[in-house]
Amino acid sequence: LWVNFAEKQPPKSQRPGVSIIWANQKRERAFHVISPEHPLVATIAGPAWVRIDELADGTIDSSYYHITSTAQNLIVRAEGNVDERLVRIFYRVADRNINSDSLTRTTIRTYKHAPSPPPPPNLDSAPRTHQVLRDLPPPLPEINKxxxxxxxxxxxxxxxxxxxxxxxxxxxxxxxxxxxxxxxxxxxxxxxxxxxxxxxxxxxxxxxxxxxxxxxxxxxxxxxxxxxxxxxxxxxxxxxxxxxxxxxxxxxxxxxxxxxxxxxxxxxxxxxxxxxxxxxxxxxxxxxxxxxxxxxxxxxxxxxxxxxxxxxxxxxxxxxxxxxxxxxxxxxxxxxxxxxxxxxxxxxxxxxxxxxxxxxxxxxxxxxxxxxxxxxxxxxxxxxxxxxxxxxxxxxxxxxxxxxxxxxxxxxxxxxxxxxxxxxxxxxxxxxxxxxxxxxxxxxxxxxxxxxxxxxxx
CATH class of the missing domain: 2.40.160.40 (monomeric porin ompg)
Incomplete structure (x- = not known):
């Protein structure tokens, strides 16, 4: 089961003193709805890093997992007294076909005037997340009989x-x-x-x-x-x-x-x-x-x-x-x-x-x-x-x-x-x-x- 949350957020100007009139934009986020009877099961082939986001009371908590070179089942359940949880799963894998040198790009820019420094980030408005870094236990060894x-x-x-x-x-x-x-x-x-x-x-x-x-x-x-x-x-x-x-x-x-x-x-x-x-x-x-x-x-x-x-x-x-x-x-x-x-x-x-x-x-x-x-x-x-x-x-x-x-x-x-x-x-x-x-x-x-x-x- 998927649930989409739409958030109205007007864009902010990147240059101070310049105001821009835009129509209201919507940003949608899709979440899985899980329960004790219906967990979220995902089969992921490693090596990869997996991030699980959970939305609770307007706050997103993130947890990170490391997947080894073998395929593993990732199961997320609703535990305790919680009837439902809203979660999302992201994972990042390594592309062995990309040369690391090709990721480096040199750009030469000429400015007539010194650019204005960007405004400092508003750290107080960003949602605080609780991040836990933990490796998954290794898979059980296979038995041949x-x-x-x-x-x-x-x-x-x-x-x-x-x-x-x-x-x-x-x-x-x-x-x-x-x-x-x-x-x-x-x-x-x-x-x-x-x-x-x-x-x-x-x-x-x-x-x-x-x-x-x-x-x-x-x-x-x-x-x-x-x-x-x-x-x-x-x-x-x-x-x-x-x-x-x-x-x-x-x-x-x-x-x-x-x-x-x-x-x-x-x-x-x-x-x-x-x-x-x-x-x-x-x-x-x-x-x-x-x-x-x-x-x-x-x-x-x-x-x-x-x-x-x-x-x-x-x-x-x-x-x-x-x-x-x-x-x-x-x-x-x-x-x-x-x-x-x-x-x-x-x-x-x-x-x-x-x-x-x-x-x-x-x-x-x-x-x-x-x-x-x-x-x-x-x-x-x-x-x-x-x-x-x-x-x-x-x-x-x-x-x-x-x-x-x-x-x-x-x-x-x-x-x-x-x-x-x-x-x-x-x-x-x-x-x-x-x-x-x-x-x-x-x-x-x-x-x-x-x-x-x-x-x-x-």
């Missing part, structure tokens, strides 16, 4: 399973990961190591990788997800030395997709995925029920080691902090015959950002079709509620609380998880995370810039 650690407690059942036989598995999981965004090639990488202490059976160890590449030559994104897990189901829950026998699994999924903007609030994402998995056992072995990790073996995984999926994702954002989405997945069996599909999944969800909280709700319907591994059609209805909370979110600390609850309608089973994630590089780690994994990634990035690079006027 982000390291995180997560501790969670889980009670779960894989939603891709068509049959419900054993009880849902319960385990505590500790994982450590490295996220990195390689900007020159547009590559997001995530790598994790995990350890699970299970209620039944030995501990599970594993590694996961997630790599997303935006192909510059094509309007496509390529995503590769890989996972490898191992466990001794006969060992005790804390025994990491006994690996005889050992059961393991490996899985890889390759997806190609494209985001297409329909309008400012609506966009969709078609995707094609191919997956394959290897299992050390095809019958589950002779183990106690519930002792074998569901990520290593289930009857469904043994019957579906290869497959193809077609999916469509649609998101609608009526406001910046609200998102609605729908998703449809059509899965095909190992023979890749679209007339003999494995299952169809339809889902709808909602996400709402409330300050440092994020609320989510979703419904999912899955129909498993009759095929060679399944004599009858099976339907599943699942409801999910989730909460994210960032109690600490600044340049040096980022702590995230994650809670998820799921209800399975046909069995009446309640599952869920609760976890804490610590990012060792603070909130700047968000720049190394895939934007599509977070519906409010852009808002959180803006929040990072506001918190980390804020330059308040003291």
């Amino acid at each position: 982000s390291i995180s650690a997560e501790l969670s407690y889980n009670r779960r059942r894989d939603l891709q399973e068509d049959e419900v036989s054993d009880e849902a598995e319960t385990f505590a999981q500790l994982s450590a990961g490295v996220q990195k965004f390689i900007e020159p090639v547009g590559l997001y990488t995530e790598s994790y190591l995990l350890l699970r202490r299970r209620e039944f059976g030995g501990p599970t160890v594993g590694a996961q990788g997630d790599y997303t590449w935006k192909i510059p030559e094509l309007p496509l994104n390529l995503r590769v997800q890989a996972e490898a897990l191992a466990q001794n189901p006969n060992a005790s829950s804390l025994d990491l030395s006994n690996w005889d026998p050992v059961e393991w699994s490996a899985k890889m999924r390759v997806s190609a997709y494209q985001y297409r903007q329909i309008n400012l609030k609506l966009r969709h994402r078609p995707m094609l995925s191919v997956f394959g998995r290897l299992l050390s056992t095809d019958d589950g072995g002779d183990y106690q029920p519930g002792s074998l990790d569901q990520d290593i073996y289930t009857p469904y995984k043994a019957d579906h080691k290869l497959g193809l999926q077609l999916s469509e994702y649609l998101s609608y954002r009526p406001w910046l902090d609200t998102q609605f989405n729908t998703r449809a997945v059509f899965a095909i069996n190992e023979n890749f015959n679209p007339l003999e599909p494995d299952h169809l999944r339809l889902a709808a969800g909602w996400h709402q950002l409330l300050g440092s909280y994020q609320l989510s709700a979703a419904y999912q319907f899955t129909r498993f079709f009759e095929d060679g591994d399944r004599p009858d059609i099976i339907d599943r209805n699942d409801f999910t509620l989730a909460t994210l909370w960032d109690p600490l979110f600044d340049a040096s600390k980022w702590l995230r609380f994650n809670f998820k609850y799921r209800f399975q309608l046909e069995t009446g089973e309640h599952t869920g998880m609760i976890g804490l994630t610590w990012y060792f590089d603070g909130n700047r780690a968000i720049f190394h995370q895939r934007p599509e994994d977070d519906p409010f990634n852009a808002l959180r990035r803006n929040r990072v810039n506001m918190n980390n690079y804020r330059r308040d006027k003291k």
